[in-house]
Amino acid sequence: MIDVAVVGASGYIGGELLRLLLDHREVRVGAAVSARLAGSRVDRVHPNLRGRTDLTFTAPDELGDHDVVFVAVSQTAGLELVPRLRDRAKCLIDLGADFRLRDPRAYRRYYGTEHTAPELLDSFVPGVPEIHRAELAVADTISMPGCMAIASILALRPLAEAGVVAGPVTVDGRIGSSGSGVRAEQMNLHAERSGTMRLFAPTGHRHEAEIAQATGVRARMSATGVEAVRGAQVVCRVPVREPLDDKEVRRLYRGQYQDEPFVRIIAQRRGLYRLPEPKILSGTNYCDVGFAADPETSTVVAVAALDNLVKGGAGGAVQCMNVRMGWPERLGLEFPGLHPV
Amino acid sequence: MPIAEKTVQACPECEGQVGVESEVRAGEIVECPECAAELEVVGVAPLLLALAPEADEDWGE
Numbered sequence: 001m002i003d004v005a006v007v008g009a010s011g012y013i014g015g016e017l018l019r020l021l022l023d024h025r026e027v028r029v030g031a032a033v034s035a036r037l038a039g040s041r042v043d044r045v046h047p048n049l050r051g052r053t054d055l056t057f058t059a060p061d062e063l064g065d066h067d068v069v070f071v072a073v074s075q076t077a078g079l080e081l082v083p084r085l086r087d088r089a090k091c092l093i094d095l096g097a098d099f100r101l102r103d104p105r106a107y108r109r110y111y112g113t114e115h116t117a118p119e120l121l122d123s124f125v126p127g128v129p130e131i132h133r134a135e136l137a138v139a140d141t142i143s144m145p146g147c148m149a150i151a152s153i154l155a156l157r158p159l160a161e162a163g164v165v166a167g168p169v170t171v172d173g174r175i176g177s178s179g180s181g182v183r184a185e186q187m188n189l190h191a192e193r194s195g196t197m198r199l200f201a202p203t204g205h206r207h208e209a210e211i212a213q214a215t216g217v218r219a220r221m222s223a224t225g226v227e228a229v230r231g232a233q234v235v236c237r238v239p240v241r242e243p244l245d246d247k248e249v250r251r252l253y254r255g256q257y258q259d260e261p262f263v264r265i266i267a268q269r270r271g272l273y274r275l276p277e278p279k280i281l282s283g284t285n286y287c288d289v290g291f292a293a294d295p296e297t298s299t300v301v302a303v304a305a306l307d308n309l310v311k312g313g314a315g316g317a318v319q320c321m322n323v324r325m326g327w328p329e330r331l332g333l334e335f336p337g338l339h340p341v
Numbered sequence: 342m343p344i345a346e347k348t349v350q351a352c353p354e355c356e357g358q359v360g361v362e363s364e365v366r367a368g369e370i371v372e373c374p375e376c377a378a379e380l381e382v383v384g385v386a387p388l389l390l391a392l393a394p395e396a397d398e399d400w401g402e
Contacts, residue, residue: 246354246355247354247355247356250355250356250376251356265375267355267376268375268376268377268378269354269376269377269378269379270372270377270378270379271377274377
């Protein structure tokens with residue numbers, strides 16, 4: 001059994017990390033760190049954990065050494081925190097945005113500020129077992145992609161790997177309100193948010209750089225906040241070099257994902273959920289990917305869905321920890337979801 | 342109760358693996374577990390599957 005800590009444990013991703021780690025048979029949660037709520041009981045802000053833990057939040061400067069430290073803090077906070085915490089853990093898994101991009105120029109372009117630890121960027125292994133499993137098995141520092149980035153990467157990878165992408169891809173992302181974090185702001189009041197379809201990033205979404213880094217595909221991405229708490233879905237319109245039909249596209253997806261524990265190919269002719277739908281993935285670590293080919297226009301529409309807080313965050317990080325520790329990849333991540341929900 | 346033996350056939354729609362019980366009769370409908378297509382048994386010796394005709398939803402189009 002190993003000892004782990006969660007830094008940024010009072011946020012939504014932090015809460016999901018605690019939920020998964022408290023149930024993980026190989027893990028003891030040694031510390032839940034929150035600068036804002038140090039001294040408070042964890043189950044006061046994560047009420048789903050009542051009866052599951054007596055932990056209280058600890059202050060950042062009280063953090064000791066742990067086998068694995070998960071860091072789930074806001075953008076730019078990680079710039080200062082992550083370099084300091086690297087020595088506190090045998091393995092550090094960062095769920096923030098600050099160490100996802102390897103190119104500091106891309107960081108400056110998409111995040112509008114200089115990276116203050118560019119010398120560390122190359123040392124982080126992207127937390128995508130579907131691409132980097134062998135590197136993750138020996139990684140000391142891991143950086144988890146953004147939730148809609150990982151969905152886009154998994155949707156596009158079979159086409160990118162096959163070399164059939166003919167030009168820039170258009171990515172339309174939709175995400176529930178939990179994606180905007182735990183802080184209360186006027187824009188997140190129920191009266192303002194309920195019923196809206198808020199197009200919050202019409203151009204230049206930050207995940208464009210992550211998608212390009214992981215797949216080599218240029219993406220033009222927009223994102224909309226929709227009437228849901230959890231869930232993210234991306235619809236990627238992909239121009240392809242030659243007309244492809246559904247069977248040919250399915251072969252590419254099957255070849256890429258047939259042995260993956262958490263990627264399912266969903267492109268069905270019948271039923272209520274024919275293409276990936278985030279609603280039925282709430283709480284699970286699955287990323288469902290699907291497609292529809294249009295040979296007449298040499299286009300493939302690639303779709304992916306996941307729970308933004310699980311496969312798009314905490315669950316993906318636990319999966320990476322499992323790979324790193326040499327444990328079965330599904331350990332602690334078996335929940336199949338709810339239906340109806 | 343003996344377990345019925347199954348013959349595995351490729352789905353004509355998606356090439357997924359479809360298990361069909363050996364006592365199946367022509368005209369029966371089976372479903373592909375991968376793409377959910379309804380498949381009609383159009384021959385039994387040898388086993389032959391074809392996409393069954395279906396009425397689709399309109400989805401407001």
